[in-house]
Amino acid sequence: MNDMGALATLPAAEFSAAASLAPPLPAPPPASTPRVSILLLCYRDAAYIRAAIDSAFAQTVACEIIISNDCSDDGTFELAVEQVAAYRGPHQVSVRRTASNRGVTAHFNEVMALASGDIIVMMAGDDIAYPQRVATILDAFGRAPQAMVLGSDFDGIDTDGSPVRISFRQRPERYEFDYYVRIGRLIGLLGATLAFRRCVFDRFGPLLGPIEDNALSLRGALLGQSLCLRQPLIQYRRHSGSVSGTVFARDEPxxxxxxxxxxxxxxxxxxxxxxxxxxxxxxxxxxxxxxxxxxxxxxxxxxxxxxxxxxxxxxxxxxxxxxxxxxxxxxxxxxxxxxxxxxxxxxxxxxxx
Structure with missing residues (x-):
């Protein structure tokens, strides 16, 4: 493996850690199972990144895991590099950072060019996925061929990981265009819970706009269905530095x-x-x-x-x-x-x- 110090100084540093010495926890998926890419996107998540990466490693289906830092200056990238270097397991893991700060959608678009999966699972550097998340998503896609995008319920946690109630309008099981018109609100699936078939991106090209969740929800509705699973599959962390807190100014004067x-x-x-x-x-x-x-x-x-x-x-x-x-x-x-x-x-x- 390349020298870690040199890697950390490169504008877009990247390296891989493949399955190796320890007995594999998840069994390799059958040839007929769609390949899954987890995009773990992070920015200024030094306090939370280890738990997020551990939850990606704990998935019970072998995945490609791409950990990408949007050029933050708080040590998130260095912590991720250290954790991936020590990884021994069945997942194919890489860690990288952007050459400059891109913002949510541009960062997502850049990482999508690197992903090889048929199913893309989104993760944030401050959230925690339950071990069965990917397996549940694959099962749901298999049972719903028309589903293009899936979200899920979630359990709220605070900065310390303690349970917290997060107010979020009740989500329907199906996000179709008549739903938006009927309720008169422009709220899509929660981005932190999203997974989608690769064609949702490839069919239309890079996302436009500053945020990915509503755009992906609407693309899914165009191509088929966007569904919300009633099972909580992540612990969604609410804190002042989160993307939602920044976009909606929840913690500002x-x-x-x-x-x-x-x-x-x-x-x-x-x-x-x-x-x-x-x-x-x-x-x-x-x-x-x-x-x-x-x-x-x-x-x-x-x-x-x-x-x-x-x-x-x-x-x-x-x-x-x-x-x-x-x-x-x-x-x-x-x-x-x-x-x-x-x-x-x-x-x-x-x-x-």
């Missing part, structure tokens, strides 16, 4: 949290809309009903981005256009009616200055 949440949500909605729009253009033969519903969801994302941007940056009379488009759009009528009331009250009353 109240006087800045709402503005930043609006700014980030505008980017998130617009990027997801761009990805869905690009995917729709690549499926000219999509069934008419599904296309109609997908276009309604696309319109919902566009209108929500426009409305939040107008509230954030524009005088009140400029809010009227997005509000009126929302009132005319199935799925957004109630939210747009509520938003129309904001025309009558001071901005500070709903958290903006």
């Amino acid at each position: 109240r006087e800045v949290a709402m503005r930043r949440r609006y700014e980030r949500t505008v980017q998130f909605y617009r990027g997801t809309a761009d990805d869905l729009d690009a995917c729709l253009r690549q499926i000219p033969d999509l069934p008419a009903k599904k296309r109609r519903l997908a276009e309604q969801v696309l319109a919902m994302y566009r209108i929500e981005a426009q409305a939040r941007e107008a509230i954030l940056l524009q005088p009140r009379w400029r809010w009227i256009g997005p509000v009126m488009r929302g009132l005319a759009q199935r799925g957004l009528r109630r939210k747009s009616a509520e938003r129309a009331l904001k025309l009558l009250i001071p901005r500070a009353w709903f958290g903006l200055r």
Whole structure:
């Protein structure tokens, strides 16, 4: 194996540790079993990365495991290198880091180019997967040929790994376009729980936008089904440095949290809309009903981005256009009616200055 110190200094350092001396824990999968790639993406996760990697090693199905650090400066990469160097087991493991900080989606796109699996399982450097996670995912895909993307329930933990209740709207078992229109909310599967067939990426190319979970959920609905398993398959860690905490400004001071949440949500909605729009253009033969519903969801994302941007940056009379488009759009009528009331009250009353 190459010198570890030299590896740690390379901009995009990478090495592999294959199955070797210890008796294998999981049996190699049969030839007919889809090959699985676990993408363990991490950034500033030094306090949690060892537990995350251990949970990947504990999977009961032999996998390709790619541990990729998005060029953080807190020692996460060095800890991962050390842990992989000591690994002896059945999984094919590699660890790398990006040459510069990419951000969530660009990092994901870069690592997807390295993965060889038919099934891609997402992991974060601050979460813990239960040992049966991959086996359960493979079984679910086998029982549901139309399923393209799978998420799951989860158990919440805090920074110390203690159980914590995490408020998350009840997730349906099927994420189809009519669901988004029916409930009027643009919430997809939780990214930390996602697994998907490789064609979800290869069919359409790299993801657009800043966040991967809604884009993958919608791609799965385009190609077949996106499903949520009722079984908790991970321990999902909530802390101030997590991706969700950063995107939605949950732990920032109240006087800045709402503005930043609006700014980030505008980017998130617009990027997801761009990805869905690009995917729709690549499926000219999509069934008419599904296309109609997908276009309604696309319109919902566009209108929500426009409305939040107008509230954030524009005088009140400029809010009227997005509000009126929302009132005319199935799925957004109630939210747009509520938003129309904001025309009558001071901005500070709903958290903006």
